[in-house]
Amino acid sequence: MNDHIRKKIVLVFVILLVSVTLMALFSLSISPDFVSKGKKSNTVFFNAMELDAFSLITHNNDMFTNKNLFGKWHIISYGYIQCPDICPMTLLTLTRLSQLIKKNNEITDVSFLFYTVDPKRDTTNKLAQYISYFDDDFIGLRKNKDPSYLNFEQNLGMQIKIDNEQNQYNVSHGLAIYLIDPDAKLHAIFKPMTNSLGHLSFTSKDIYQDFLKFHQNYLVN
Numbered sequence: 001m002n003d004h005i006r007k008k009i010v011l012v013f014v015i016l017l018v019s020v021t022l023m024a025l026f027s028l029s030i031s032p033d034f035v036s037k038g039k040k041s042n043t044v045f046f047n048a049m050e051l052d053a054f055s056l057i058t059h060n061n062d063m064f065t066n067k068n069l070f071g072k073w074h075i076i077s078y079g080y081i082q083c084p085d086i087c088p089m090t091l092l093t094l095t096r097l098s099q100l101i102k103k104n105n106e107i108t109d110v111s112f113l114f115y116t117v118d119p120k121r122d123t124t125n126k127l128a129q130y131i132s133y134f135d136d137d138f139i140g141l142r143k144n145k146d147p148s149y150l151n152f153e154q155n156l157g158m159q160i161k162i163d164n165e166q167n168q169y170n171v172s173h174g175l176a177i178y179l180i181d182p183d184a185k186l187h188a189i190f191k192p193m194t195n196s197l198g199h200l201s202f203t204s205k206d207i208y209q210d211f212l213k214f215h216q217n218y219l220v221n
Helices: 005-024 087-105 125-134 148-158 204-220
Strands: 044-050 055-058 063-064 073-079 110-116 141-143 158-165 168-175 178-179 183-188
Touching: 055 148, 073 087, 073 204, 087 110, 087 204, 125 141, 158 204, 183 204
Parallel strands: 073 110, 110 141
Antiparallel strands: 044 183, 055 063, 055 141, 073 178, 158 168, 178 183
């Protein structure tokens, strides 16, 4: 079995697993403390904010700093490999978003990043394998020994909680997708909508439409 077929089979399995899980009660991987109490959350647009210097490692074991953000749009999600539902579902949405962008060929300067909040278990090799299930062009990120990774998490407002007590290891995190503009500034935050089942989710078409507006406004200004 060649590598391309293997990835397709794994991706189909992930889709089926996510679909079944989302039919159950809302995700256990997201703490209620990290979820908006409102019925809907819209894209948050504000004056672009500079990020403090940070240093991370990619799934290819290359250094990734705030300097790497210059010159392209970056769409960032975060989570962890063993997340049973929300993380793969969000990455599938971004896979579809990437396909929409490539199909319409309106934006060519965009890159997708996935940051793991569980570097203790998500090694570089595991992250490389995981991210390839969704899109070979996606970049996985994790912290290294440099404490400046905290600048990355805090500037984006990532909500992360890891409980490692009494032989139990639980990871909780918020749900948001971040848009970084070519000036390496935080440009907008995509927040999930509440669907008819009462679950939080993103749609690739909604993100795509908002992204087009931000991209066009950026070019004009």
